[in-house]
Amino acid sequence: MDISIWFFISSGLFLGWSLGANHAVNVFGTAVVSKMVRFRTAAIIAGIFVILGSFISGSGTTKTLTELGGINAIAGSFTVALAVAISITVMTKAQLPVSTSQAVIGGIIGWNIFTGSPTDYNSLSKIILSWIISPVLAGLFGFILYKIVKRYLKIWKIHLLEIDSYTRIGLIIIGALASYSLGANNIANVMGMFASAPLFNEINISGLFSISGVQQLYLLGGLAIAIGIITYGRNVMETVGKDLYKISPITGLIVVTAEFLVLTLFTSTELESLLLKLNLPTIPLVPLSTTQAFIGAILGVGLAKDPLSINFRVFGKISLGWIIAPLSAGIITFILLFFVQNVFEQKVINPVPYEISKSVVQKLKEKNIDTSNLTDLIGKRFYNKKIFRQELLSKSKFDNDQIFAIFQYAIVDSFRVDSVAAKNVLSTNQFSSSQINHLKTFHGISYSHKHDLESDLFSDSSLWEITGNKIADKSILEKKLLIENLFRIKEKNNSSIK
Amino acid sequence: MSIFLKKTKKLEIQIDEYLDLVIKGGLIFKLGIKCYLENQHEAFENYLKELRDIEEKADDLRRNIEVKLYTRTLIPESRGDVLGLMESCDKVLNITTETLLEFSVEIPILFPQLKSDFLDIAESSIACLENTVSGIRSYFKNIDAVRDYVTKVQFYRKETNKIAEKIKRTIFRTEYELSQKIHTRYFTFHIERIAEQSEDVCDRLSIAIIKRFE
Numbered sequence: 001m002d003i004s005i006w007f008f009i010s011s012g013l014f015l016g017w018s019l020g021a022n023h024a025v026n027v028f029g030t031a032v033v034s035k036m037v038r039f040r041t042a043a044i045i046a047g048i049f050v051i052l053g054s055f056i057s058g059s060g061t062t063k064t065l066t067e068l069g070g071i072n073a074i075a076g077s078f079t080v081a082l083a084v085a086i087s088i089t090v091m092t093k094a095q096l097p098v099s100t101s102q103a104v105i106g107g108i109i110g111w112n113i114f115t116g117s118p119t120d121y122n123s124l125s126k127i128i129l130s131w132i133i134s135p136v137l138a139g140l141f142g143f144i145l146y147k148i149v150k151r152y153l154k155i156w157k158i159h160l161l162e163i164d165s166y167t168r169i170g171l172i173i174i175g176a177l178a179s180y181s182l183g184a185n186n187i188a189n190v191m192g193m194f195a196s197a198p199l200f201n202e203i204n205i206s207g208l209f210s211i212s213g214v215q216q217l218y219l220l221g222g223l224a225i226a227i228g229i230i231t232y233g234r235n236v237m238e239t240v241g242k243d244l245y246k247i248s249p250i251t252g253l254i255v256v257t258a259e260f261l262v263l264t265l266f267t268s269t270e271l272e273s274l275l276l277k278l279n280l281p282t283i284p285l286v287p288l289s290t291t292q293a294f295i296g297a298i299l300g301v302g303l304a305k306d307p308l309s310i311n312f313r314v315f316g317k318i319s320l321g322w323i324i325a326p327l328s329a330g331i332i333t334f335i336l337l338f339f340v341q342n343v344f345e346q347k348v349i350n351p352v353p354y355e356i357s358k359s360v361v362q363k364l365k366e367k368n369i370d371t372s373n374l375t376d377l378i379g380k381r382f383y384n385k386k387i388f389r390q391e392l393l394s395k396s397k398f399d400n401d402q403i404f405a406i407f408q409y410a411i412v413d414s415f416r417v418d419s420v421a422a423k424n425v426l427s428t429n430q431f432s433s434s435q436i437n438h439l440k441t442f443h444g445i446s447y448s449h450k451h452d453l454e455s456d457l458f459s460d461s462s463l464w465e466i467t468g469n470k471i472a473d474k475s476i477l478e479k480k481l482l483i484e485n486l487f488r489i490k491e492k493n494n495s496s497i498k
Numbered sequence: 499m500s501i502f503l504k505k506t507k508k509l510e511i512q513i514d515e516y517l518d519l520v521i522k523g524g525l526i527f528k529l530g531i532k533c534y535l536e537n538q539h540e541a542f543e544n545y546l547k548e549l550r551d552i553e554e555k556a557d558d559l560r561r562n563i564e565v566k567l568y569t570r571t572l573i574p575e576s577r578g579d580v581l582g583l584m585e586s587c588d589k590v591l592n593i594t595t596e597t598l599l600e601f602s603v604e605i606p607i608l609f610p611q612l613k614s615d616f617l618d619i620a621e622s623s624i625a626c627l628e629n630t631v632s633g634i635r636s637y638f639k640n641i642d643a644v645r646d647y648v649t650k651v652q653f654y655r656k657e658t659n660k661i662a663e664k665i666k667r668t669i670f671r672t673e674y675e676l677s678q679k680i681h682t683r684y685f686t687f688h689i690e691r692i693a694e695q696s697e698d699v700c701d702r703l704s705i706a707i708i709k710r711f712e
Contacts, residue, residue: 035574
């Protein structure tokens with residue numbers, strides 16, 4: 001293994017550490033601040049469950065963040081992770097809870113701007129909207145839960161000491177669960193950027209089970225988050241717990257329960273699948289942030305209890321942090337990328353070829369994009385995003401969405417349909433024989449654009465129909481992805497390209 | 499989890515036992531006063547001994563509860579209030595014991611015409627104590643009921659003051675020696691203190707329930 005890889009990974013580990021330091025408050029903050037759980041106990045439980053979450057469920061996480069930009073060079077990943085970590089550390093020093101995804105998004109956009117990659121404003125606006133929805137939903141849940149708990153505590157007449165015990169147990173259980181999901185959901189932010197680098201070999205433990213390279217990487221990331229929680233988690237806890245709103249044990253439990261419920265109900269694909277299987281209506285999935293949900297829940301409970309008890313100045317400071325975090329991460333990324341590329345002469349982006357083919361023009365026409373001035377570019381390859389963008393803009397005044405669409409369609413990929421691979425691999429993956437036979441008819445044909453492959457291979461709508469049934473549609477989409485990955489060739493061999 | 503709750507249950511029982519002792523102390527005080535007024539000195543001394551034992555037991559139990567609350571960092575939000583309530587409740591029991599002890603030591607001459615008034619003042623001040631204990635019990639389990647007990651304590655405290663005033667007015671309008679008059683006033687004042695201290699506990703209780711409602 002190249003030793004420099006460890007150097008690059010170090011920024012990911014730093015990011016993990018800063019995430020742990022900043023996010024400890026979201027899982028055990030209320031328990032510690034209300035003196036129900038000692039910080040040491042909380043840090044140990046959170047650390048263990050974060051590592052378990054990262055290791056067990058982390059590999060399956062695919063984030064909306066990847067839609068925003070594809071950082072494809074390890075030096076680029078290093079720089080973005082470092083910039084994000086610096087930004088979060090500064091926020092942690094200022095005792096402000098910020099969302100990692102916010103800072104990561106800032107970093108990715110910084111990378112996009114530096115490399116000339118287009119940003120998908122559609123995805124970005126969805127994510128920004130989630131920053132508003134998260135606190136509102138969690139606040140609403142917190143408000144309602146508080147009212148319910150207050151009412152039933154009076155009716156049930158539970159002894160104060162028993163309430164204390166139940167609250168303590170609840171805080172530990174919810175804290176552990178939240179720590180697990182913190183690890184599972186955020187490890188992709190921390191280590192996902194390095195997942196493509198071949199860092200670790202698979203470990204096979206006496207034939208019983210094996211640990212993949214990515215799992216080892218995520219385990220390392222989980223460890224970094226856990227160390228962040230243990231070494232520096234207390235600071236942010238104190239701001240939220242003491243300054244924003246005085247948290248009592250029960251309100252502390254309500255806050256984390258509201259946060260956990262909102263995150264589980266509105267982001268869990270597992271829950272959605274379960275509801276679908278039971279023929280129950282599903283809850284619309286929205287990307288939500290833990291930090292914002294947590295602050296929202298505190299505000300909701302505070303409003304239910306006594307609006308005057310909330311320190312709105314501190315809340316304003318926290319909200320300002322939510323704007324500063326992505327902005328600063330973006331700016332730091334841009335500056336660092338400049339140095340990494342020009343001073344340290346590291347490749348921060350791997351060139352990806354773009355080419356406007358006739359099929360691309362056709363696709364763009366379908367999207368109502370004016371292609372009349374693009375005919376000169378047909379067949380021309382661009383290896384630099386900035387030059388390609390400039391070339392496009394010199395031809396016509398495309399807006400950002402149109403530029404993004406052109407980039408999406410023009411990216412040169414490489415596929416070759418292989419009937420043997422189709423037969424061997426796909427037959428074991430619940431593909432119907434007619435689907436496999438249909439794929440076989442394209443044997444030997446190569447494609448340089450993904451949409452060309454899709455329009456050929458998935459042309460028979462009876463085989464690949466999207467019906468509106470969520471389970472069936474999800475399965476079809478997974479199958480399509482599997483086929484694309486199966487036929488994708490790493491070494492680009494463009495002979496007989498269609 | 500059950501071990502966790504088992505310990506909690508044990509502590510709950512201890513708190514209840516402590517409050518039972520306070521109630522018992524109040525009842526013994528009443529019986530003691532009655533015996534004193536009826537010149538049953540032996541029975542009176544027995545009750546005094548019993549009351550002192552109860553006070554000692556209650557002290558030990560309270561300390562034990564306090565240590566558990568602190569070492570196990572239980573009810574961190576309400577711990578201060580609970581300990582304050584228990585300590586001030588203990589003070590009522592102490593006053594009760596001290597008063598009975600003073601009867602034993604100083605052997606005041608209580609005039610026959612004041613016998614029923616002394617029984618009434620003892621009854622009324624112990625009613626304060628009993629309702630205070632009920633209020634504390636409700637603080638743990640049924641917070642809505644606390645207010646009723648606080649109101650009752652305030653009522654009985656006023657009644658106690660009225661009876662005390664009546665005794666003092668009566669005694670100072672007689673031809674007895676001044677020293678006797680002052681001695682009687684002194685004992686009236688002591689019994690009255692039980693009600694006063696009970697009301698202090700209730701004042702704490704009123705603040706504590708506001709916090710628990712939060």
